[in-house]
Amino acid sequence: MIYAVFAPLLFAIFVPWISKFKDRIHTGTFVFIIPFIIFLYFVQFIGSDFNPIRQTVNWIPSLDMNLDFYLDGLSLLFVLLISGIGALVVLYSIFYLHKSEKLGHFYVFLLMFMTAMLGVVLSDNVFVLYAFWELTSISSFLLIGYWNFKERSRYGALKSMLITVFGGLSMLGGFIFLTIITGTTSVQAMIDQVDIILASEFLPLILIFILLGAFTKSAQFPFHIWLPDAMEAPTPVSAYLHSATMVKAGIFLIARFSPIFAGYEGFFIAVSLVGIITLCWGSYMAVRQTDLKGILAFSTISQLGMIMAMLGFGTQAAVFAAVFHILNHATFKGSLFMIAGIIDHETGTRDIRKLGGLLTLMPISFTLALFGTFSMAGVPFPFLNGFYSKELFFDATLGLEGVAWLAEAIPYLAVFGSIFTFVYSMYFLFGVFTGPKHLEQLPKKPHEAPFGMLISPIILVLGVILIGLFADKVNQPFLLHAAQAVNSGVEYHEVKFWHGFNLPLIMSLIVVAVGIILYLTRTKWNGIYNTLPGKLSFNRVYDWIVEKLDQYSTSITKTYMTGSLRTYMSLILGTTLIVTAIYMYITDGFAIDYSNLAEITTLEVAVVITIMIGAVATLYMNNNIAAILVTGIVGYGVSMLFVIYRAPDIALTQLVVETVSIAIFLLCFYHLPKLRKREEPVSTKLSNSFIAIGFGLLITLVGISAHSSNWYSSISEYFLENSYKLGGGDNVVNVILVDFRGLDTLFEITVLGIAALAVLALIKMQKKKGAK
Amino acid sequence: MTRPNNLILRTTTSLIAFLLLGFSIYLFFAGHNAPGGGFIGGLMTTGAILLLYMSYGINTVTKMLPINYIKLIPIGLLVAVATGAGSFLFEVPFLSHSFGYFHFPLFGEVELATAMLFDLGVYLTVVGVMMTIILTVADDQ
Numbered sequence: 054m055i056y057a058v059f060a061p062l063l064f065a066i067f068v069p070w071i072s073k074f075k076d077r078i079h080t081g082t083f084v085f086i087i088p089f090i091i092f093l094y095f096v097q098f099i100g101s102d103f104n105p106i107r108q109t110v111n112w113i114p115s116l117d118m119n120l121d122f123y124l125d126g127l128s129l130l131f132v133l134l135i136s137g138i139g140a141l142v143v144l145y146s147i148f149y150l151h152k153s154e155k156l157g158h159f160y161v162f163l164l165m166f167m168t169a170m171l172g173v174v175l176s177d178n179v180f181v182l183y184a185f186w187e188l189t190s191i192s193s194f195l196l197i198g199y200w201n202f203k204e205r206s207r208y209g210a211l212k213s214m215l216i217t218v219f220g221g222l223s224m225l226g227g228f229i230f231l232t233i234i235t236g237t238t239s240v241q242a243m244i245d246q247v248d249i250i251l252a253s254e255f256l257p258l259i260l261i262f263i264l265l266g267a268f269t270k271s272a273q274f275p276f277h278i279w280l281p282d283a284m285e286a287p288t289p290v291s292a293y294l295h296s297a298t299m300v301k302a303g304i305f306l307i308a309r310f311s312p313i314f315a316g317y318e319g320f321f322i323a324v325s326l327v328g329i330i331t332l333c334w335g336s337y338m339a340v341r342q343t344d345l346k347g348i349l350a351f352s353t354i355s356q357l358g359m360i361m362a363m364l365g366f367g368t369q370a371a372v373f374a375a376v377f378h379i380l381n382h383a384t385f386k387g388s389l390f391m392i393a394g395i396i397d398h399e400t401g402t403r404d405i406r407k408l409g410g411l412l413t414l415m416p417i418s419f420t421l422a423l424f425g426t427f428s429m430a431g432v433p434f435p436f437l438n439g440f441y442s443k444e445l446f447f448d449a450t451l452g453l454e455g456v457a458w459l460a461e462a463i464p465y466l467a468v469f470g471s472i473f474t475f476v477y478s479m480y481f482l483f484g485v486f487t488g489p490k491h492l493e494q495l496p497k498k499p500h501e502a503p504f505g506m507l508i509s510p511i512i513l514v515l516g517v518i519l520i521g522l523f524a525d526k527v528n529q530p531f532l533l534h535a536a537q538a539v540n541s542g543v544e545y546h547e548v549k550f551w552h553g554f555n556l557p558l559i560m561s562l563i564v565v566a567v568g569i570i571l572y573l574t575r576t577k578w579n580g581i582y583n584t585l586p587g588k589l590s591f592n593r594v595y596d597w598i599v600e601k602l603d604q605y606s607t608s609i610t611k612t613y614m615t616g617s618l619r620t621y622m623s624l625i626l627g628t629t630l631i632v633t634a635i636y637m638y639i640t641d642g643f644a645i646d647y648s649n650l651a652e653i654t655t656l657e658v659a660v661v662i663t664i665m666i667g668a669v670a671t672l673y674m675n676n677n678i679a680a681i682l683v684t685g686i687v688g689y690g691v692s693m694l695f696v697i698y699r700a701p702d703i704a705l706t707q708l709v710v711e712t713v714s715i716a717i718f719l720l721c722f723y724h725l726p727k728l729r730k731r732e733e734p735v736s737t738k739l740s741n742s743f744i745a746i747g748f749g750l751l752i753t754l755v756g757i758s759a760h761s762s763n764w765y766s767s768i769s770e771y772f773l774e775n776s777y778k779l780g781g782g783d784n785v786v787n788v789i790l791v792d793f794r795g796l797d798t799l800f801e802i803t804v805l806g807i808a809a810l811a812v813l814a815l816i817k818m819q820k821k822k823g824a825k
Numbered sequence: 826m827t828r829p830n831n832l833i834l835r836t837t838t839s840l841i842a843f844l845l846l847g848f849s850i851y852l853f854f855a856g857h858n859a860p861g862g863g864f865i866g867g868l869m870t871t872g873a874i875l876l877l878y879m880s881y882g883i884n885t886v887t888k889m890l891p892i893n894y895i896k897l898i899p900i901g902l903l904v905a906v907a908t909g910a911g912s913f914l915f916e917v918p919f920l921s922h923s924f925g926y927f928h929f930p931l932f933g934e935v936e937l938a939t940a941m942l943f944d945l946g947v948y949l950t951v952v953g954v955m956m957t958i959i960l961t962v963a964d965d966q
Contacts, residue, residue: 701860705852709868713955716875720962781924781938782857790862791940791947795920798943799905802950806898809954813895816961 054108054122057091057132058171061164068164072157080156081147088139088167095132098124101530105538107177116180117238123177126534130376131174131298131305134383138297139167141509145391146289148506149398159199159287166192170298174305178238179228186224186266189299190217196294197286209282212595216269216279224266224306230259244312251316260319263310264327271303273361274331277354278591284346288394291346296353296386301379304357307364308375308539315367315540321455324365329466331358336473340480340575341582345393345403348481349386352429355470356382359446362463366449369536369543374445376535377528377548381428381438381520388513389425389481392418395506396485401496405481410490415501417511419486424514428521430478430568431471433561438520440561441548443471447557468560475568480575524548623744630747633755643754646761657697664690681718685711702786831880838880845873853948857936863944867951874956883964894960897953905946908939 064087072080098106105125112119124132143163150156169192172185190213198210232238234253235246243250250256267273272280283295294300307324314320335355342348360382363375395418396411397403412419428439450467453460492498520527525547536543571578613624637643667686674680688711695704733741772785772793780788790798853866878886909920924938 702862702865705860705865706868709865709872713868713871713959717959717962720959780857780922780940781936782940784856784858784860784862786860787856787862787944788940790864791943792922795909795922795940795943798947799909799920802905802947802954803902805954806902806950809895809898809957812958813961816964 054106054124054175055110055120057094058122058175059168060091061087061167061171065161065164065168068160069157072160075152075156079147079152080160081143081150084160084164085140085143085147087164088136088143091171092133092136092140095129095136098129099133099531103129103530103534112181117178118180119178120181121177121239122175123241124175125538126531126536127305127308127376127538128174130380130532130535131301132171134301134380135167135170135174135298138293138383138387138513139163141387141512142289142293145292145394145506145509146287148503149289149394150287155199159196162192162195162199163290163293166196166294166299170302173302177240179232179240179243180238182240183221183225183228186270186302187218187221189270189302190214190221193217193283193294193299196290197283199287199290200285203285205282206285209279209285213279213283215599216276216595220266220269220276220303223262227259227262227266230255230262234259240309247313247316250313256317257319260314260317260323263306264323267303267306267361268327269303270306271300271357271361272331272354273303273327273358274334274354275591275594277331277335277351278595280354281342281347281350282592284344284350288346288390288397291349292387292390292394295350296390297383300353300357301360301383304360304364304375304379307361308372311364311367311372311539312541318455321365321367322459325362325453325455325463326365326459328358328360328362328365329463329470331355332362332470333466333473334358336470336477338586339477340473342477343405345396345405345408345481345485346390348405348477349390349393352389352474352477352481353382353386355474356386356429359467359470362467363446363449364539366453366463367540368449368453369540370445370546371449372540373528373532373536373543373546374442374449376532376539377438377445377524378442380527380532381442381517384513384516384520385425385428385439388421388510388517389429391506391510391513392422392425395502395510398506399497399500399502402494405484407491407494408485409488410486412486415486417501417507421507421510421514422482422486424517425510426478426482428517430475430565431561432475432565433558434521436518436521438517438524441521441524444557444561445548447471447560451556464560468564471560471564472567472571475564476572476575479568479572483572623741626748627744630744630751634747634751637754637758642758642762644761645757654697657694660690660693660697664694678719681715685715688714700786702784834880838876842873842876845869845876849873853944854941856944857938857940863947864951866944867948868955870948870952871955871959874952875959878960878963883960894953894956897949898957901946901949901951901953903946904949905943908943908946911939 064084068080068084071083103126105123107124108122110120110122143160146159146163150159166189169185169188173182173189176182176185194210194214197213198206200206201210231243231250234250234255235243237243237246250259253259269276280295280300284291286295311320332355335351335353335358339348339351339355342351356378360375360378363371363378366372393403396408396415399415400408400411402408424437427434428437431437431440431443433440433444447464447467450464453463528548529545533543533545613620664687667683667690671680671683671687674683688707692704692707692711695701695707772789776785776788777783780792782788782792849866849869849872852861852869853863854861856862856866874886874890877889881889912919912921915921915923920943922938922940922943924936924940926934926936928934
């Protein structure tokens, strides 16, 4: 199984070499083999006696993160979709993409995506699942932006990236919670511990996190906005990622975790409500689109909403209908995307207003589109699989238990959404293939597509018909296992075309009847879209958020990154002041211990007062020399203090260093600007003095506080005793400097040396003005 | 530098500079047992040389003391590091010092310590650094 997952990625390594011969043989021909083999490998698991298979390969055992692949009915459904439709899409892309395109890039991204998607549906380990999940986001980003010279492609790619990664990250948060609560990283082991999870107080939070991940990925309301913009991708990508596979990753996630959350009412409310709103909004908006792929994108959104809603219901019938519809949707939506691509390819436009009357020119495409759209609309014919799952959907909406208002509203909303589904399906079909021809408006002269391009949609449409005709042949050995993986209580019940004149059938008939009326009178009520949504659109919200984030972060950064060192200094000191003061206040650091203080002598007082006068006077000096000399008072005063406190070495050093620094100051005179009074507003002066005085006070208090808290005895006793014995010297300071702590001295003289070389470099090696 | 007639300054300088040099060498050697040491000794030496520069001007002093102060910095650092690394020869940790008492003719009983070598490194570095900085800054137009 692990080979199946990583085969596409491994093969992707060779694609750049293969694509060198693309002029002779289309790269896709080789790529096609991979998903086809994977598909054949997984087909063998279909059967009534299927049992889950597990395979583990160690990755990071110490963190309990292993490549733990688990193949149950649900995973099997998805891997077959991924590999099967993957193979068809590659086949289709061979005829769709011209050899002048960057085929190497395309197939590398596509194979990367295939591995990611297979990994998502097969992983049992939540963190591995997350890793593959993000890989799908990245590869989808690359594929949407495949024509990166188009501005719309880049916009769409960025949008989908931002939204899906936002969801992915919140999903990771949910996974971390789950792992902490259950102590395991395996999904199946979590399902076994469902009681612990349901008892957890974090349950709503986990649910929100995971649902955010699923809703963003599966383009649920209001995160659906990235999907229409993702239609800038090449059509094979749209068919593959944005109808059959990636957008179902969120569905898969919900299905995978619904054994855990099904017992929680919030799950029912959130998933059903969001799903049904997405269904209605998506189908309502699809009618408004003029771009073929735009219609299909909103159609995908609405169909995903329908599946999501069924998973939210969680009843046996609903779960079965959901997995059934996952399969059905993949077949008809994949084929419709391919037909949209064919129309685009053969006529040069996807704008439905310019298209029309292609029926006689492209009869095969029309036939295929007919089956696809009718199946999508759920028209009651026995050979359309969409009808069966829609019927099951209506059946599932009836008699729901749970929150009463929601349960009662759902059937009406479902019918409402389905009516619009019918309308846009008809609009898609008849808008393109019937009506007046506008051949002169089309960039190309339309004609039927080459046969190779038609193979894939033909196979998919055959799937539509065969599943429709022999629904039980598919359901019993295959889909039942998938449904049981979601809800273990699902029992098999036969899908029949005619099951009596009951409520679901009436709902279907209402949908068809009202749908026909609405479609025929479309021009009359189309104006509604000007009031709802009118200018309301979540795209605007997204653009607004992105723009404002950009704007505000720029302006916030500009307020503190002024480039003025004064501002930075006051920020640094102010922050230090506030944080330290608060910390000292909390830890009772201001408690002062008055014992153990030495007596104050007159000499000390005199020196300190001199220093203080010097320090304060420095502030008011307007002349360079005066300022330096007054600063000297402070320096010499400090060396006096060292003398008083019996530190001859330090006093000497301080004296000489002070002199030398004054000398250097004087030497630099010529280059220094004249001191001048800065005219500053009162507020700046006030805040500066507040920070200065506050910081001085703080340091004083810290000093006093440090003196008051004498926890351990000093090490100096040791130095005093051993200076002569071990170091051979009476000057303890010197012995410490060169012997006990010689390393410090070594690096200090290194610092001095570096400083000297830096001065040398700055002055001697400066470039003349004007030089580069 | 301008050249006023500063005979008094030069005469006193030649006297004081050598007093200063002597004092700085005293400080350096006294360091182990009395206030002083490589750092302060080096600074004092710098002071003495600077005094010479100030009264005699750059050209004269450069002729008199043809020392490349920049080279003193690596030499000093090398001495200090070599002193430290020397302790490896005796299989003791870096910068372990040792000392002993030796009898010399003329000086009598003298204490010699490897720490003194280290201090010499400090001394040379400090002289080199200070002279480099001051001369560079002074030389700048």
